[in-house]
Amino acid sequence: MQSSKLLNKFKNFKKIDKIYRVRKELSRYKKIRLDKNERLNDFESYFINKIKNKINSNYLNTYPEVEPLYKIFSQKLKLDREMLVLTAGSDMAIRNCFELLVKPRDKIITIFPTYGMVDVYAKLFDANQVRINFNKKLELDINKLVREIDYKTKLIIIANPNSPTGTIIENKQIVNILKKAKKFNCYVLIDEAYYGFYNFTVLSYLKKFSNLIILRTFSKAYGLAGCRVGFIIANKSIAKRLYKFRPMYEINFISVLIVKEILKNKTILKKNIKETKKGKEYLVKNLNRLGFNYHNSFANLLLIDFKTRSLKMKVWDSLKKKNILITEEPTIPGCKNFLRFCLGPVKYMRLIIKTLEKFEWLPNPSTETIYNFKLFISI
Numbered sequence: 124m125q126s127s128k129l130l131n132k133f134k135n136f137k138k139i140d141k142i143y144r145v146r147k148e149l150s151r152y153k154k155i156r157l158d159k160n161e162r163l164n165d166f167e168s169y170f171i172n173k174i175k176n177k178i179n180s181n182y183l184n185t186y187p188e189v190e191p192l193y194k195i196f197s198q199k200l201k202l203d204r205e206m207l208v209l210t211a212g213s214d215m216a217i218r219n220c221f222e223l224l225v226k227p228r229d230k231i232i233t234i235f236p237t238y239g240m241v242d243v244y245a246k247l248f249d250a251n252q253v254r255i256n257f258n259k260k261l262e263l264d265i266n267k268l269v270r271e272i273d274y275k276t277k278l279i280i281i282a283n284p285n286s287p288t289g290t291i292i293e294n295k296q297i298v299n300i301l302k303k304a305k306k307f308n309c310y311v312l313i314d315e316a317y318y319g320f321y322n323f324t325v326l327s328y329l330k331k332f333s334n335l336i337i338l339r340t341f342s343k344a345y346g347l348a349g350c351r352v353g354f355i356i357a358n359k360s361i362a363k364r365l366y367k368f369r370p371m372y373e374i375n376f377i378s379v380l381i382v383k384e385i386l387k388n389k390t391i392l393k394k395n396i397k398e399t400k401k402g403k404e405y406l407v408k409n410l411n412r413l414g415f416n417y418h419n420s421f422a423n424l425l426l427i428d429f430k431t432r433s434l435k436m437k438v439w440d441s442l443k444k445k446n447i448l449i450t451e452e453p454t455i456p457g458c459k460n461f462l463r464f465c466l467g468p469v470k471y472m473r474l475i476i477k478t479l480e481k482f483e484w485l486p487n488p489s490t491e492t493i494y495n496f497k498l499f500i501s502i
Contacts, residue, residue: 162346163467187376259457289420317422319344350378
């Protein structure tokens with residue numbers, strides 16, 4: 124009882140208590156993981172062996188040296204290294220931006236639903252969060268978002284493509300947001316986590332808009348979710364400030380090694396994107412054959428409509444028995460009977476189709492709109 128009263132004295136605890144997070148004891152190893160948009164295929168043995176052969180005692184008992192990555196990223200992106208800040212994945216990048224730019228009760232604008240940590244940090248930093256919600260067709264009212272921007276707004280966060288919807292905001296719409304935000308000295312953070320699967324970027328707008336911040340990660344197209352490597356791209360004035368209060372050692376030494384090696388080998392990235400593209404082609408072709416609706420996606424994920432909760436849960440249970448993990452998306456407007464699947468090579472997509480084919484009841488080919496399927500943009 125006394126400890127409870129003591130905790131209540133700390134105002135910060137009240138903010139944290141608003142955050143809903145659950146400890147998950149379920150191990151995801153040795154399962155087919157279609158739930159978190161990770162790389163599904165194993166890395167080739169030659170690449171793994173190359174990493175193993177390079178690891179020595181120094182990688183374990185020495186603090187990491189990350190400066191070589193700054194040089195590599197700078198050359199690859201053709202940007203000044205002082206415009207870059209390495210982070211431990213997108214999570215830390217988003218948190219760093221909150222720490223620098225958002226004071227308690229500052230207004231921020233986000234879309235909903237989006238990457239879950241955005242809402243976590245909004246509560247943690249006590250922001251006045253304004254959400255722009257998707258409608259039931261997964262359309263976003265950009266005009267409403269622009270109207271919300273005013274002198275109180277300090278930060279706008281947009282994932283493009285967005286997760287968990289897989290939708291995009293076109294660059295011309297982002298320009299309208301940047302223009303309005305710039306008038307009020309408001310920063311716009313564009314999370315390009317799925318760059319590679321979707322190859323349009325706002326990188327070229329950095330010269331014109333000093334209020335633009337871009338996030339990238341190696342977790343998605345590169346398939347290095349376990350390494351926790353991301354980076355921020357911004358104009359020097361903001362990047363220098365973000366760099367000053369980064370952790371002392373933002374990325375571990377082995378992750379530095381793996382990122383350096385994967386950037387030397389363009390084949391790994393291209394092959395992953397190509398195989399994911401083929402898998403998506405196979406999946407949507409067969410979903411159309413079976414009469415299932417789905418929402419078009421520009422990321423390595425797809426939302427599939429099962430029309431009824433009964434069928435959705437039957438599919439869920441059937442896949443679970445086969446050690447196939449997927450995700451339910453109850454927070455997405457109009458998607459209460461949808462399941463979200465990670466996209467990957469054909470052999471994994473075939474498991475989904477084989478499962479759907481076994482049910483006695485299947486939806487008839489629908490007269491409703493089936494969202495147009497678009498291929499990933501190849502690189």
